[in-house]
Amino acid sequence: MSNAQAAQNRYVADLREIRFLLFEQFQLDEVLGQPPFDNWGKDEVSMVIDEAYKFACEVLGPLNAIGDREGCRFEDGKVITPTGFKEAWGRLTEAGWNALVVPTEHGGQGAPFTLFAVMQELMSGANTAFFMYPGLALGVVEVIEKYATHEQHARFLPPLIEGKWAGTMCLTEAQAGSDVGAARTTAKKLPDGRYAIQGTKIFISGGDQDITENILHLVLARVEGAPPGTKGLSLFIVPKLTVGEGGTSGGSNDVLVGSIEHKMGILGSSTCVLNFGENGGCIGELVGGTENVGMSQMFAMMNGARIAVGLQSVAVASSAYLSALAYTKDRKQGAPIDRWKDATAPRVSIIEHPDVRRMLIDMKARVEGVRCLIVKLTRHLDAVRSLAGKDDEAVAYHQGQVDLLVPLVKSYGSDQSFRVCETAMQTYGGAGYTRDYPVEQCARDAKIFSIYEGTNHIQAMDLVGRKLMQNGGGNAQAFLGDVAKFVEANAAHPALADAVGELGQAQEALAGTAMKLLGWFQSGRMALVPLVANRFLQMMSETAVGWLLLDGARIALDAQAKLPAGHKDIAFYEGKKQAALYFARNILPGVRDTANILAREDNSPMDIPSEAFASLD
Secondary structure, eight states: OOHHHHTSOOOOOOHHHHHIIIIIISOGGGGTTSTTOTTOOHHHHHHHHHHHHHHIIIIIHHHHHHHHHHOOEEETTEEEOOTTHHHHHHHHHHHTGGGSSSOGGGTSOOOOHHHHHHHHHHHHHHOHHHHHHHHHHHHHHHHHHHHSOHHHHHHHHHHHHHTSEEEEEEOOOTTTTTOGGGOOOEEEEOTTSOEEEEEEEEEEETSSOSSSSEEEEEEEEEETTOOSSGGGEEEEEEESEEEOGGGOEEEEOSEEEEEEOOOSSOTTSOEEEEEESTTSOOEEEEGGGOSSOHHHHHHHHHHHHHHHHHHHHHHHHHHHHHHHHHHHHHOBOSOOGGGTTOTTSOOOBGGGSHHHHHHHHHHHHHHHHHHHHHHHHHHHHHHHHHHTTTOHHHHHHHHHHHHHHHHHHHHHHHHHHHHHHHHHHHHHGGGGGSTTSTHHHHHHHHGGGGTSSSOHHHHHHHHHHTGGGGGGGHHHHHHHHHHHHHHHHHTTOTTTHHHHHHHHHHHHHHHHHHHHHHHHHHHTOTTHHHHHHHHHHHHHHHHHHHHHHHHHHHHHHHHHTTSOTTOTHHHHHHHHHHHHHHHHHHTTHHHHHHHHHHHTOOOHHHHSOGGGSOOOO
């Protein structure tokens, strides 16, 4: 790849699709102009979408391939980020993008989370690696705002919100991996009420960089005498550099970078090994002053991070899909199918070939379906904020749906992202495997999404082991009920009836499998649960996506019928209909099939002896 190619913006987004979701399907207008979104109207939201896309294309997009080519460097114990990242950070924070969703009382703009999600998709799609830095900082802001003391607010929030500092979350340790409760990092209370922190954390995204003055690490550690497991973990604010009066950064706080990882993708985002207190001088403050509640505090950041992974997933998948779409319109190869034996037939754009069209509509349905799922979740989040103190029952419903959908957004979104990127590469043929086109980077960047912030199996176990049973199973019943209401209301739709019937069968299969899971729990057949958890999450995700795509198609068809002949939106609305029909006809039947497979209770993965997997002696 030449330097000129590396510096080009290759990102493109479908803003018409985004506006459809916000204003036509999910009606963001319902919460605009009233507390806590008093200062936000449809015009302001639309302007932010346009400006975010402009920033993504003009500032972040040209740095994406550069960041991938250069990666982060580790020199003299410090991380050096790719060319242009520091300047881009300055422009991003100067424009206030990092504070879009921060409450106004803390100096932010107090935007609806749905709008922030759109902004995050656009900027992550343009440059996933770069946007991890502000994304993580925002997570730290959320934890401190929610759990820290007023004094900690005053000291730590302003430099984070102003962009002088960045932030990280530090959970993982080499010997523990995903078993966070096995963490060995220690915290010893000092006479002044602070704590001496000692231990090593691995896989810390943004653990070091050269773009901000300081970094605020949120570190899980165990105080002396604390209970074992996750119940004995506390959360500490540990700055990279000491913080003096007025929030000024001082000397080293004995947070040292041991190394950075050499990764498959997101190369512009540093992933570090961090050593805390190697020289006995690392000092941390207890978040909020309460010990042994670190996991519950960290979950605020982890849930936000899991939603962010879903946003990264759809961002990269959408970029890959739209890049492939443009290529198939431009690339001419082969004769039309009805003249495939005719050597004199004119060559056509490959978008005319049936299998290419199949791949395109498959990508379109999956990308738009995952985006629907995310916006559904963010609208629930905005409803929680707008209804707080007004309607406790409604708040409980919306929060319950947020809790239920987080593992779906993270896990299904990330799985589909890699699948879409792989399909996009296939659409290009051999050209897609080269760095001359953007999809090979998309595929490398996307693979991490199913692994970090809790692997997708962890998400699946969270769903079947905790989320299905929350509120006495009421949240899951509400979800199934919402789908059932849609099926009943649209069973006779003139254009969608058959597809709605498929959705109804999927909903019934999902409900039946949920009951089977409950039976396994109650009968002590626990080994069957992790064997099927991933597939159950996929079943639930595909039922949700099928529902939301069909809902969008219904709205699109109503709008299409009101348009005059030749209107540009006729094709857009037709695309909504066809994507929903494709998903219902080709994906939803798999929910029933998977239910039948799981009902067989196959135990062969557990029955096979470990030595029978391969004979390597």
